[in-house]
Amino acid sequence: VRKGEATRERILDIAEAAVLAKGFSATSIEEIIAQAEITKSGFFYHFADKNVLARAMMERYIVSNNEIFETVFARADDLADGDPLQSLLIGLKLLAEQMADLPSGHPGCLIASVVYQERMFDRPLLQLTAEAVQFWNNFFRSRIEAVASKHVASEDIDAEQLARMIMCTVDGGIIMGKVLHDTSIVPRQILAVRSFIKLLFRPAMSLEQAA
Amino acid sequence: VRKGEATRERILDIAEAAVLAKGFSATSIEEIIAQAEITKSGFFYHFADKNVLARAMMERYIVSNNEIFETVFARADDLADGDPLQSLLIGLKLLAEQMADLPSGHPGCLIASVVYQERMFDRPLLQLTAEAVQFWNNFFRSRIEAVASKHVASEDIDAEQLARMIMCTVDGGIIMGKVLHDTSIVPRQILAVRSFIKLLFRPAMSLEQAA
């Protein structure tokens, strides 16, 4: 189970890149096997059909995204001295940096690619994406709630909304980056939400201070 | 030149809905003509090939989007008494309301649909989308600059970045709304950026007030 695994991963790599560039149904198995230098039978040995490939791609994508978030924010927790606000701000900065360091810009979000072709996928896959998005959203929401429990916000915004804003900005940033061929948009947009959060929890121009 | 025009529009309506749900290449001409109740010849009379259809769809989408923005912000200018900040905030609120009033949520953004299948489209079409996005961005940026010339921001954010944030939030919101089947996300996200802008230009906790 060694050579087979490598082939499987190669297929997934090629497929993911193609799907992000052309969409799922425009990505033919034929072109995947041509690039992977295997035959069709080889492909079907690893993936029973195209849906199985889609599922595998998405699962892999979710796992790798989870890892990114966890690694980044574990490091942020490490750097912030127990202050959830510090940790969140540091985490977002690290995230922005990571996005900026991608050699050829962000390749795209598989989630977005899927929702814009949702009719092509079966229920379980769509369910899977929804759960992953919900999971990431909860991840950010719980951190925001932690912040809110220690700091006062100068505007009334609930944590759910704010968590979504982070994710929306990233996904929207990816799209704009692709349209305008500007790889700096995603990191800069992340920094923009970060500014918002900082502003939101800035000690309320401390009335005491003012006094 | 009357019946033909109606057929053409019907084709575009059907095609747009299908593209937003399944992507461009998964949208077959066959299904379009079945829904439009015409024959293939009828279709190809109006659109020489699928690329021409894509171009026409995008052009129509851009025009209609332009109209929405212009209508909404013309009304906002009307309601705000010359204050650019008021106008921007009112405009965003109106936009949010408009998005909330869509019967079945926002159907999706054709721009996003295209960038996530960019390999499928020819240069001119991609160029067209880029120009439209740039145009809308400039639209928001000039309004933000007008605000900035009259009000002080409590954070350093350039207008370009902030304008992009509006658009990213909408596009990202559409994606999240589709994933989570929650039509309220787009309007709420628009209100979230609105909050940010309000906060950003809020008179600096009026030191006078504090006094």
Add this chain to the structure above:
Amino acid sequence: VRKGEATRERILDIAEAAVLAKGFSATSIEEIIAQAEITKSGFFYHFADKNVLARAMMERYIVSNNEIFETVFARADDLADGDPLQSLLIGLKLLAEQMADLPSGHPGCLIASVVYQERMFDRPLLQLTAEAVQFWNNFFRSRIEAVASKHVASEDIDAEQLARMIMCTVDGGIIMGKVLHDTSIVPRQILAVRSFIKLLFRPAMSLEQAA
């Protein structure tokens, strides 16, 4: 019936060139009308359908070919002082010169074009071509017979066969000229048969002469 006639001829010109270059069934009405700058209705006004076009093309081709042969050999008869051999030899030379003077080489033989797609044409058209070929063959045969009645051939060859040889050489020469992109092949091949004929009827190295 003046402008209409001009349009009709223009259509035939364009169609003939296209048929010689791509064959009949690969020549679409659509491309003909595009080149002729008329609409489909205009085309169908002149030719009820594609078969009618084919017939008209062939009839025109036969007439023009007849004219060439008749003109050339009328002139040859004029130059030769009543000697059929002289006339034939002069005629072939004139023919070769005429073929050499075509600006871009011989465009091709419509007859050949038809026989290599015979399944595409109806009986009457094929009949027409056969009759035309037979007619031209008789034309040459009767001239050869006239020669044979006045001169002794040094080989036994019947006139029919020799007449055919002239036509075969031309048609074959056109093909070779097209394959090798050498416009000089047709005239040179005509001169080659001419040599044969000359040799054939050369006074038999007159034994009397030798004595």
Add this chain to the structure above:
Amino acid sequence: VRKGEATRERILDIAEAAVLAKGFSATSIEEIIAQAEITKSGFFYHFADKNVLARAMMERYIVSNNEIFETVFARADDLADGDPLQSLLIGLKLLAEQMADLPSGHPGCLIASVVYQERMFDRPLLQLTAEAVQFWNNFFRSRIEAVASKHVASEDIDAEQLARMIMCTVDGGIIMGKVLHDTSIVPRQILAVRSFIKLLFRPAMSLEQAA
């Protein structure tokens, strides 16, 4: 690798017959597969597209034609006692007999079929046909040169020209045979050129003999 090869050859056989009867573009893949009793997928497994089929057909045709020429003239060399003239004359006679023995006359020349639809084929294929024709021409030319080095011609005709005459007569003969539905034309035309060659190199009515 056995069953596949048989299918491939069957396709080529059917395609060649159809192309000679109707031309390349009028020969639909659908009819080929119907006759071959396979499906379109089977066809496209063997030939990526119609051009590949054309190329394969032409290559096969050239090879088989080469074999015919070589076999016939090897036998001719065998029968003639080292005399190139004898060998050439015998070879042409054998060739004529072979053409006469074809059950339903000569089916046609693929080269001619291609040049009369040259716009339909890509450069490499046209190149291929040109090279083949050149090759056959050289084949005959070198034999004629061998004759000329041993015998005196009574007319000035260069070998190139004479070699071409052989090929032109065959190609032209095929066309006439098809038009007039007379399968005897090709062999008789070959015998006609043979007569010419014989006459050309006939010992000049040996003046010595006459004396």
Add this chain to the structure above:
DNA sequence: ACTAGCGGGACTCCCCGTTGTT
């Protein structure tokens, strides 16, 4: 863990010809 060969079914594009309108 893979290959050769092919079934069956779209899909895009094109093409010939007709109809209703002007």
Add this chain to the structure above:
DNA sequence: AACAACGGGGAGTCCCGCTAGT
């Protein structure tokens, strides 16, 4: 006489997936 609009019918291409082998 000409045009807009469309009917009806493939043609060529491609693609997913299966079977039989090794």
